[in-house]
Amino acid sequence: DTEVTQTPKHLVMGMTNKKSLKCEQHMGHRAMYWYKQKAKKPPELMFVYSYEKLSINESVPSRFSPECPNSSLLNLHLHALQPEDSALYLCASSEWGTPHGYTFGSGTRLTVV
Amino acid sequence: AQKITQTQPGMFVQEKEAVTLDCTYDTSDPSYGLFWYKQPSSGEMIFLIYQGSYDQQNATEGRYSLNFQKARKSANLVISASQLGDSAMYFCAMREAHYLNDMRFGAGTRLTVKP
Numbered sequence: 001d002t003e004v005t006q007t008p009k010h011l012v013m014g015m016t017n018k019k020s021l022k023c024e025q026h027m028g029h030r031a032m033y034w035y036k037q038k039a040k041k042p043p044e045l046m047f048v049y050s051y052e053k054l055s056i057n058e059s060v061p062s063r064f065s066p067e068c069p070n071s072s073l074l075n076l077h078l079h080a081l082q083p084e085d086s087a088l089y090l091c092a093s094s095e096w097g098t099p100h101g102y103t104f105g106s107g108t109r110l111t112v113v
Numbered sequence: 114a115q116k117i118t119q120t121q122p123g124m125f126v127q128e129k130e131a132v133t134l135d136c137t138y139d140t141s142d143p144s145y146g147l148f149w150y151k152q153p154s155s156g157e158m159i160f161l162i163y164q165g166s167y168d169q170q171n172a173t174e175g176r177y178s179l180n181f182q183k184a185r186k187s188a189n190l191v192i193s194a195s196q197l198g199d200s201a202m203y204f205c206a207m208r209e210a211h212y213l214n215d216m217r218f219g220a221g222t223r224l225t226v227k228p
Contacts, residue, residue, distance in 0.1 A: 041220075041221075042218035042219060042221050043158070043218055045215060048215065088156050092158075100146065100163065101163050101216075103160070104157060105157070106155070106156060107157060109156065
């Protein structure tokens, strides 16, 4: 299995809602990532988990809450988002400590209304 | 801090011709990896090719090759025999050995292949 699976593919939520994005990989990768990508822009790093522990938080607002319950799963909990948070959210995984590339999921297109 | 520059916001190429997408980078780390990703309109990031900083030869993967000029800090992507399905956004990216796992991307180049 060489895939990163993200669910849901599309999500529309109100500013008072609570929702979660899910990411799963079974490649034995010990590093997992969340990126945010606005239209016509490159992906921007949000969080990095290594061995299920948060190692990088790029000053992301607390309305985004990551969670790594095990080595295969990565969640992003969303609460009280703003319309400007509408974007494509990409999950990726990689081996830890090597310069090799990431495997990306197909993303969740989030719209906040 | 690492920096990746893609100076071509958009490129056009005729089907079956070759095209070069430019990428320059800046790093003080002697150990790093350079990557190219393709992003179709559907959104997924597709890995195309990888070049390590210590690799002596330019990387090739099918119709993709990476023109790596270390002294100039450039890592241009060459796509040969362009196909209509190559129309997409292309991102150059870099990982440095001393920044744990922190891949950063250039601004991207939108490639359009004309029939």
